[in-house]
Amino acid sequence: MQTVVTDAPEEAAGFLNHAGIVAFPTETVYGLGADVFLPEAVSRIFTAKGRPSDNPLIVHVQTPEQIGEVACDIDRNAAALIERFFPGPLTVVLRKRAQVPEIVSAGLPTVGVRCPSHPVASAFLRHCEHPVAAPSANLSGRPSPTDWRTVYHDLGGRIDCLLRGEPSTIGLESTIVDCSVDPPRLLRSGAVSLESLLDVVPGLKIATSCKPGDAPKSPGMKYRHYSPEALIVLLETAQAPPEPVTPSAWIGLSAPPPGMERTLRCSSVEEYARVLFGFFRTCDASGILTIYCELPAERGIGRAIRDRLQKASGK
Ligand code: TXA
Ligand code: MG
Secondary structure (H helix, E strand, O other): OOOEEEOOHHHHHHHHHOOOOEEEOOOOOOEEEEEOOOHHHHHHHHHHHOOOOOOOOEEEOOOHHHHHHOEEOOOHHHHHHHHHHOOOOEEEEEEEOOOOOHHHHOOOOEEEEEOOOOHHHHHHHHHOOOOEEEOEOOOOOOOOOOOHHHHHHHHOOOOOEEEOOOOOOOOOOOEEEEOOOOOOEEEEOOOOOHHHHHHHOOOOEEOOOOOOOOOOOOHHHHOOOOOOOOEEEEEOOOOOOOOOOOOEEEEEOOOOOOOOOEEEEOOOHHHHHHHHHHHHHHHHHOOOOEEEEEOOOOOOOHHHHHHHHHHHOOO
């Protein structure tokens, strides 16, 4: 299959409206979309990514008003979160409408809904006839793509169209809050921080990550995620790395330790989030065997960085 690469949101939406699958930029990471009401098109997303079919997709809307096309029973908490954080890097899980195909929700009675703030995503969604079901635009199990070249590397030849944009400014996937339960539960941390969620919904709870044998709260929690080929070793701030398996690399906020092939010192947690997945990919491409990652403090987007690092290290 030939993948058309374009800068024109309208052209990309044309593919989607004719049952194609289209990668597009968002402020979090790039997504791979299909028309939410075309189950055959949605099933091609799973094939292109090699994604397990029991992992549901997030539905992207252009405006909060469009939420009603896919979800119902928006309670007081959900309404307050939508009012405060849409458009932006937040996904809310709501009770789904019967019209949403099973393949989108992986058979769950709920659906995750997000309204991206990225101008190119917004222009693309405006030209799409319906909301767009989209996971991140990576091969399953690999780090999410934050620039169009990485999408092309993973999915070129497997998708109909790639809408090109600037690199994602946040770099980590959206915060997910399950609003189908009361109190709502944080399922995945992201750029919308726990602190800012608690400002809006003081009773919000954090979902405990799944133990073996438990039914996962968010199906995606049970898969190894965000993984580079290299071994990921987590370090507390200022902790010296053990004798490295070389060649090795280091990323963090402090001064890097000596003896590393490749280092990336970030000047803020926001920069750390933005560059992390790209650094994983660069390390893999240059044959790095071990990546030492300094854990940031568990506040703000630091919580999301810790979560992705823990998942990448297989914990
Ligand atoms: O920032 C993002 O969220 C990006 C961009 C493209 O919007 N998308 C993204 O999608 O990260 P994905 O598929 O890689 O991650 C979606 C996560 C999965 O872990 C999935 O299990 C969870 O959301 N999810 C989706 N629908 C759900 C539902 N109804 N209930 C619980 N978890 C759900
Ligand atoms: Mg993903």
